[in-house]
Amino acid sequence: MASGGLQEQLSSLEPKLARVLLAIADAVAEIAVVLRGSGHSEVGTANAFGDKQLQADVAADAVVLERLRQCGAVETASSEERPELVPLGGRGYSVAWDPLDGSSILAAGWAVGAIFGVWPGAQLLGRCGQEQSAAAYAVFGPRTILVLARPLTGAGGGGPRSCTVQEFVLGEPRGAGATWALARSDVRIGEKQVFAPANLRAAAEHEPYRRLVDAMVAERYTLRYSGGLVPDIHHILAKGGGVFVNPVLASAPAKLRVLYEVLPLAFVVEAAGGASTHDGRGSALRLAAGACDARSAVALGSPLQVDRACECMAPVD
Structure with missing residues (x-):
């Protein structure tokens, strides 16, 4: 296990971007709890794409939206469960996410995930993937894992080749929040x-x-x-x-x-x-x-x- 927690690792970033990524991490930690407590049955509704929604889908989406709203650095938000552009009142970045990707295999006890893209400014539609400032995904399985692609310093903007990829593992909650331990730095394919x-x-x-x-x-x-x-x-x-x-x-x-x-x-x-x-x-x-x-x-x-x-x-x- 490499040394250093999530907050320490993000300390060199532009402060608002760091706040967005920390909000995503907090949301992932909460979703891990949601998956232990929420039912996997359908809620009788579908998202705008026609996908049947599970209780866990709806609960996970609400967690992410609230965490991003609270961080004060998100201008526009949009999720697969809520496929519309939602103004959050913050300034700095916009986030698109899938709060629970693969929820249809939850009943089998298999690992599922969450996906996040972070763009600078207020626009999401019409922006190419190259323009992202950072991106992340989480795996909810035997361990809860968060993988971040983020700039080494500042706000980014140089595309993925100017970013590093790090893997964090969720520990037990301590005090008011969860702890994320750095498991791997500079993850390479x-x-x-x-x-x-x-x-x-x-x-x-x-x-x-x-x-x-x-x-x-x-x-x-x-x-x-x-x-x-x-x-x-x-x-x-x-x-x-x-x-x-x-x-x-x-x-x-x-x-x-x-x-x-x-x-x-x-x-x-x-x-x-x-x-x-x-x-x-x-x-x-x-x-x-x-x-x-x-x-x-x-x-x-x-x-x-x-x-x-x-x-x-x-x-x-």
Whole structure:
């Protein structure tokens, strides 16, 4: 375990950005408690995308919104459970998040996650992923883990390559709040034969994807796909390499939301030295969400593995 807590690690950042990231960390710690106490049954409602909501979805979203409001440094907020632009009255940054990604697998007792993207200013829509100041995800499993991609100093703005990626582990609450211990600094993605084949049903009709899957099976890649986006991405960072591939076609359309999932995770992966693409022709961070419901294919992970997946990421009519 590396030394240093979260607050100490963020002390060199522009103060408002540090406040936003600390608010995210506090929200993650609260969500960990929510998951132990909230039911996993449906609440009888759906979000604006038509996804059925669980009690935990609604409770986790409320926690994040309130923490961001309290920090005073968030101008605009938007979440997958509340896909609208909500003014929070602060100044400095805007945040988009998925408060409980993978909640449909909670009943199986599997790990789930949360995803956060932080942009400077008041705008979220129309901003490309490259413009993020920071991004983060959390894994709720045997341990609660927070992974941050953040600038080394200041407010950032230089894109993911000017950021560092750190992993923190939630400890027991002490006094008024939870403690986060730094587990790994400068997390990096290398080249490992680990393959997370999402949207696998598409391989039945998508010839390039079927060839990729067949080749990786023949080459004895380790196949790891849990049905949870965040745990699958974290497995790649934990192992030091691998690739997550989620292509789309007409019969298996895109499910991942650009604003709440694709752009923040692509930022984290590229900050760790990995690569991303949504179309096989360039980084997914070139994308901008023109609407809250914008969706995309994506491949994330080791640069050579993502490059190998580019053929099956090209748009299919």
